[in-house]
Structures are given as structure tokens and as C-alpha cells.
Amino acid sequence: MAEDIQVAMATDRNYLDYAxxxxxxxxxxxxxGGITLHLLHEELDESDFARFEALRRIDGFRLVPRKIERGFxxxxxxxRWSTSAYYRLILPSLLPDLxxxxxxxxxxxVLDDIAELWNTELGSRSCAAxxxxxxxxxxxxxxLPAEAVYFNSGVMLxxxxxxxxxxxxxxxxxxxxxxxxxxxxxxxxxxxLAYWNDYVKLxxxxxxxxxxYRNPPTPALYSEAEVVEALRRPGIAHFTGTHKxxxxxxxxxxxxxxxxxxxxxxxxxxxxxxxxxxLKSLLTGSLKPPKKAVPWDGSILNTGxxxxxxx
Numbered sequence: 001m002a003e004d005i006q007v008a009m010a011t012d013r014n015y016l017d018y019a020x021x022x023x024x025x026x027x028x029x030x031x032x033g034g035i036t037l038h039l040l041h042e043e044l045d046e047s048d049f050a051r052f053e054a055l056r057r058i059d060g061f062r063l064v065p066r067k068i069e070r071g072f073x074x075x076x077x078x079x080r081w082s083t084s085a086y087y088r089l090i091l092p093s094l095l096p097d098l099x100x101x102x103x104x105x106x107x108x109x110v111l112d113d114i115a116e117l118w119n120t121e122l123g124s125r126s127c128a129a130x131x132x133x134x135x136x137x138x139x140x141x142x143x144l145p146a147e148a149v150y151f152n153s154g155v156m157l158x159x160x161x162x163x164x165x166x167x168x169x170x171x172x173x174x175x176x177x178x179x180x181x182x183x184x185x186x187x188x189x190x191x192x193l194a195y196w197n198d199y200v201k202l203x204x205x206x207x208x209x210x211x212x213y214r215n216p217p218t219p220a221l222y223s224e225a226e227v228v229e230a231l232r233r234p235g236i237a238h239f240t241g242t243h244k245x246x247x248x249x250x251x252x253x254x255x256x257x258x259x260x261x262x263x264x265x266x267x268x269x270x271x272x273x274x275x276x277x278x279l280k281s282l283l284t285g286s287l288k289p290p291k292k293a294v295p296w297d298g299s300i301l302n303t304g305x306x307x308x309x310x311x
Contacts, residue, residue: 004062005030005118008095008103010040010087016048017269018246019106021260024055024267026110028308033060038095040087042068054268058308066094077176085186088153089172092164099161104236105154107244109259111305112235117206120157126168127191128157128200130207131221141182142189148196149221153188154238155207157200168194204230209240210254214290224295231255232300246277251284255301258287262307 007026011019023037039052044065052063072090073083087094088103095101102118104110120128129151139150163169175190176183183189204212204222208230217227237256239245245252245260252258261277287298 205235
């Protein structure tokens, strides 16, 4: 019997609906079961877990709620953001029996089977992640070498066995102490400092952030061909930035936000939420074209992604 794909997601009540949509997309794109979802939280209760359990109508999976107690951060510097921003950094302690874990943010949609992503060969590396644009000034400010390729922490495959064996949590605490107020992206900055020369660069398709469509390709990150391939065959659409698919006052910048409404319905979100999405579709639902000159247009996007209905 094949081992389960181990996935971790973190949410609070403010993001619960979006986490449900992300989880529904994950299950819909991986038929046949075999997923264990570790739900990291501080405040959820049985009624919240029941909403996740109801997703079994899409496909079978195992839900493992994991409450994060403040004691997990004993010995850490004062946390200036929500503690959920730091969960990635304590995964070795949270999941000591696992060799690896796939961590997913809640503001995303899975658009292809994650088995390929899960089977990424890590070798001796600590993690796998997708590269992302960051201001050179910020990279310099936090002390990253000029040759470092910054990555996004919203989709990461972690080598938990190595992280635990080498006590990487202690390294993270030291980096927090050293950086102090220079941190802008809490866990992401720390992870980049720790792993800039110790990660496997994922294909762009596994973390298709909003800015990829909005900007010309950055050769130091991905070639034009690689970006075009990601836009044609997305694996994970990540709604980075402020233009989320559920925000009424924001236009649609991500080319694959079009699928959010269908997945919200599949997740069984309340009618008022789905009506808000319908209203957004009427008001600002069309894809806003990039301001900059980019070597692609809407014709290369995949409009035929299948959304498997409930079993």
C-alpha cells in the first residue's frame, strides 16, 4: 500500500472558509484517497472540524487536527505577527514521526494532482520551493547574498527528518534574534536565510503566484518557456497580494481565480459567501490585463481544468 501524502495547512476562523476551498481543490485533484491533512490551529473546535470532515464526499482522506499551544514557542523571541505565520518553523516538533510534509497556504487552489509535487526528490536538501521576485533592497536588508534566489513559502515540501536531526528550529530562533526589525515577511525571510543554498527549486507551475502573470519573466528565476508552461499547465494557483478572488473591492489579477467560485461550491460554503462571489464575478470578475508588456496573453491559459464533483 502506498504511503499517504502528508499535507499541512494552517488556519484560524478568519481564514476558515478559504482553507476549506483549498482543501476541497486538493481532494478533487487527487482521486482515490491517500491524503492525510494536518490542520494546524489555535482556536478551532469540533464544529469547524466537522466542516472539513464533510469534504469526504469529494474524496476519502484522513483529518488530523493539531492544536498549537503557546508552549511550542517557548524560548522564541517575541512574535510580532500572528503565531500562525510561524507554524512552518516548528513543523519538526509538531510532526516528529514524519519524514517529510507538504505545506500549503490557504489562499490557493490545487489545479492538478499533487502526487508529482509530493514525489519531488529532495536528496540532501532541506526543502523544495518555487522562486519568486523580491526587491533587491529587501534581499540586501535581511542579509541574503546577491546570488541567492528568493523563494515563496506558501507551497513548500519540507525534509522533516533532516530539519529535526540538525535542529533547524534552533537556527530559526537565532536568525530571528539577529534580524530583529528587519524582517518583513516573517517565516518567509527566515526560511530564505536558512535555506537559500539548501533547497530544490520547484517548477513555477507548483506555485503560480499572481505576479507571474502580471510581469515579464525574470530569467534569473524562470525562463520564458518555463513561465509559459506554468501558465498553460498550472499545478497550484496561489493568490498572493491583496487581489484575492473573494474580495469584492478588488479586480481579478490572477488568471486562475476563475476557478475559485466553482471550488467554493464544491466545498459547500454557505450561500451568502457564494452569492458574494457571484456578485464579484459580475462587478470585477474579468481578468485585468497586465500593465507591463508580457510575452503572453489569455489565449495560452487553460480553460479546461476539470473540477471533479462529489462521489
